Amino acid sequence: MANSKFEYVKAFERDDRILPSTWIVVRIDGRGFHKFTERHGFTKPNDARALHLMNAVAMEVVKDLPDIVLSYGISDEYSFVLKRNTTLFERRESKIVTTIVSNFTANYIYMWPDYFPETKLQRPLPTFDGRAVPYPTTHILRDYMRWRQVDAHINNLYNTTFWALIQQGGMTAAEAEKELAHTLSADKNEILFSRFGINYNKEDEMYKKGSVIFREFEKGKEVDGGEDVPDERMTKSQLEKRKKAYKKSQIVVRFVDIMNDPFYDERPWILGTAKE
Template sequence: MANSKFEYVRNFEQPDNLLPNTWIVVRIDGRGFTKFANKYAFEKPNDRRALDLMNAAARQVVTELPDITIAYGVSDEYSFVFHKSCSLFERRASKLVSTIVSTFTAYYIHYWSTYFTETPLSPPLPSFDGRAVCYPSVQNLRDYMSWRQVDCHINNLYNTTFWALIQQGGMDALEAEKMLKGTYAADKNEILFSKFGINYNNEPEMNKKGSVIFRDYELVEPGTHNAAAEAENQAEPVQPSKSQADNERKRRAKARIVVEHFDIIKDEFWDRRPWLLSNKPGKIPKET
């Protein structure tokens, strides 16, 4: 590389490496999406087109970045999880976050016309911001994922009740807020059922649980492995041989990437899918 008197400016670039041997979660959020949703008249409390669009963009991110082991999304946010053994981009926060944000935003705009067929985009265009957080243990990671899903449930129950009061109950926003102030989940369920005949349990699973994206392999029986313990006991990332790495890469490429709406708080989801914590591809399901 040629030297010049201007090269000193590189000294201002500071390292932003993420902690080694930790789980990395990159969470992205829509910027100014309340105003954006109003501009395009998103349906309240949930617009199926908007949620499907988020899932389509996120699925492409997972497809293009095989180091992502699982992703979880709700509303205008998505979390992408990288395994603790991942060395992608030398674990640099800025490069990792910018790659996720730019790839997601590009596909969000690309797929917009697929889901909003009669509403073309116009400036200001949708954009997202992101941050990267390191979690040292499997329990920390699972607690993070549980937190996001619990948050999804709490917000969706509130919003479902709030908008029922407005759209079906004839209240304005201030009246609905006042009625819901200090209420618990049981109170909101009672309001929905007694006033509007809505059984919250029958609401779409995506609205109640959010969306989880992962590579799908054959399910295993719980108790036949302990992927969590193996991941915790791994003192440092184990680098596979070239042949092992090639084999794993091929198996990941063959795996179907699915979008599901499962309970990710309970152990069963993780126990039946050990590859999410071990970072070792499972068996490709036989076609039926």
């Protein structure tokens, strides 16, 4: 860019680079999605079409940004975890967040007809907001993922019971809210089973656990070293091997437990092997 007397305005830009050597989580949420779901006739308590759309869109984001090592989605929310040593956009928060949010929003609108072929999008069009949070250790990052999956279970159990009381029990929304006030998980499970014959344990895993997106490798073709070996410390041949492995990897969505060790122990290329 040519220099000019007006270039001084760049001095007003804020340095928003995220702390180095930290995991970066970008969480996006749908704006005004309660009204959006009503306006577009989403099925309650869960609309499989809408959740599969969210998953397909998130997979496109992961495909576009290889530095994303793990994603987790529930309802109209998705969390994207960038590798700890990422240098994407020089770790500038504004560029990382706006890129992920705009990518997600554009793909959501573009892919909408694939999942809702008979429902035309109405204005206001769907939009998402986002924020980036740095987590200094793998332990804290995993606690973040646990928090989101616990929320998925709590919210889905409540919503499943709430809508059963309305749709099958004939209650109003106010009556259902009053019925569920101060109830525990065991109480909700009892209401579902005793009144409506619903065994919550047999509900769709996507609804109960949320959606987990990551790169899966052929057995024996994993990325050597995972996150334990930063790119700048790898030899040229190691970097080339990593690039080839990533190209051959398959981006998958699974509905699994990410609360405990097995998921990560079986896939050390996601977060590495460090237990800090």
